[in-house]
Amino acid sequence: VKMSAALRNAIDENRLVLHYQPQVNIDSGQIIGAEALIRIKDSKQGLISPADFIPIAEETGLIIPMGEWVLKEACRQAKQWQTIQNGFVVAVNLSPVQLHQPDLPHAVTRALQQSQLAPECLELEFTESAIMNNVEDILRIMRGFKATGLQLSIDDFGTGYSSLSYLKHFPVDKLKIDQSFVQNMLEGDNDAAIVRAIVSLGQALSMTTIAEGVETEEQLIYLRGLACTEMQGYLFSRPLPADEFTKLLSKTQ
Ligand code: G
Ligand code: G
Ligand code: MN
Ligand code: NA
Numbered sequence: 401v402k403m404s405a406a407l408r409n410a411i412d413e414n415r416l417v418l419h420y421q422p423q424v425n426i427d428s429g430q431i432i433g434a435e436a437l438i439r440i441k442d443s444k445q446g447l448i449s450p451a452d453f454i455p456i457a458e459e460t461g462l463i464i465p466m467g468e469w470v471l472k473e474a475c476r477q478a479k480q481w482q483t484i485q486n487g488f489v490v491a492v493n494l495s496p497v498q499l500h501q502p503d504l505p506h507a508v509t510r511a512l513q514q515s516q517l518a519p520e521c522l523e524l525e526f527t528e529s530a531i532m533n534n535v536e537d538i539l540r541i542m543r544g545f546k547a548t549g550l551q552l553s554i555d556d557f558g559t560g561y562s563s564l565s566y567l568k569h570f571p572v573d574k575l576k577i578d579q580s581f582v583q584n585m586l587e588g589d590n591d592a593a594i595v596r597a598i599v600s601l602g603q604a605l606s607m608t609t610i611a612e613g614v615e616t617e618e619q620l621i622y623l624r625g626l627a628c629t630e631m632q633g634y635l636f637s638r639p640l641p642a643d644e645f646t647k648l649l650s651k652t653q
Contacts, residue, residue: 404460407440407453411465415441418473419639422648423491423610423632426624431652433489433523435632436474437639438466458497467498468507475515475522477642482521484649489551491523496530499537505544512548519549525576526552528560535566546571553610558594568605575602579613579633586618599626 410416420434440448457463470492478490498504512519524545531538531554542552553574554562558581577598584591595611602609611623614633623631640648 403453403456404462407457407460407462407466410440410442411462411469416466416469416473417441417447417641418470418477419641420477420490420645421632421639422637422645423489423630424636426611426620426628426631431485431488431649432630433478433491433521434645435491435493435525435639436470436477437493438470454495458495461497463495463497464501467495468511471507471511472514475511475517478521479515479517481646481649482517484646484653487521488649489521489523490517491525491551491553493525493555494527494530496527496533499526499530499534499541504541505548508545508550509548520551523551523553523574525555526572527555528557528562531570532560532562532566539569542571558598564601567601572607574608574610574630576632577609577611577628582611582613582619582623582633583615586616586622592622595623595628596626599628602629603627 417439418436419439420436422431423433423435424431438450440453442448454463457466474490474492478488481488512522526538545552551573552571553576554572555576556578557575558578575598577595581591581594585595586592599609608629610630610632611628612632614620614623614631614635616635620631620635637648
């Protein structure tokens with residue numbers, strides 16, 4: 401109860417903030433876009449991490465107004481970054497709770513209209529487990545989003561027991577390889593085999609693959625050898641406040 405009141409206050413007092421982690425072409429090193437990651441500004445604790453409040457936001461339903469704010473703010477910011485880099489894409493995480501909300505497509509459309517961001521420049525991340533819990537509804541939602549022109553990705557791919565026979569029916573553009581596989585990839589054979597399998601699967605289904613949690617040059621070199629398309633991770637950059645991201649994007653143009 402205490403945490404939910406604190407969350408409510410954070411929303412009312414405009415203390416939500418987005419950080420942005422670059423997504424990079426693995427061969428050219430070019431920034432393609434960024435994943436938006438929410439934090440709460442707190443006068444005592446500094447920034448509160450989403451791991452500490454997303455579960456409560458989901459339980460209380462506050463994830464709905466919070467998610468709408470994230471969509472609006474990420475689209476507004478991406479529209480601004482279009483002036484530095486044409487075609488810049490912002491990726492937004494969707495909670496399973498948002499996927500049950502009939503108003504979600506309207507919230508997305510409102511964010512696009514208000515910002516005047518091209519739909520191709522907004523990517524929505526669905527977790528693999530949210531998709532598989534609710535296949536028929538998600539298919540319908542995804543088809544609507546694709547008709548609008550959005551990009552769709554599957555987050556934490558490899559952790560959620562996707563049925564491969566279902567996967568080919570989903571209009572998804574990109575698989576995000578879960579960071580646990582990437583981080584253990586060079587330590588043992590199993591995780592490397594999983595990463596290779598996901599990249600092959602992506603190629604077979606004409607989906608882009610992005611490796612998450614890339615921390616070392618060795619991991620980057622290995623992923624390049626697999627023809628993985630993109631990377632995201634501390635090796636290139638941590639999630640950054642918007643002003644720092646603007647500097648990085650300007651510098652790399
Ligand atoms: O950097 P990181 O600590 O930012 O994120 C931790 C977790 O919080 C990740 O699983 C991430 O997907 C989730 N997360 C970050 N921002 C959002 C958001 O805007 N909405 C939802 N639903 N999850 C988010
Ligand atoms: O669950 P999701 O993939 O949306 O969230 C991404 C999470 O991974 C965020 O918490 C983000 O801060 C974190 N992250 C991003 N890059 C790295 C990395 O290279 N190493 C580690 N350990 N975490 C990372
Ligand atoms: Mn994500
Ligand atoms: Na992920």
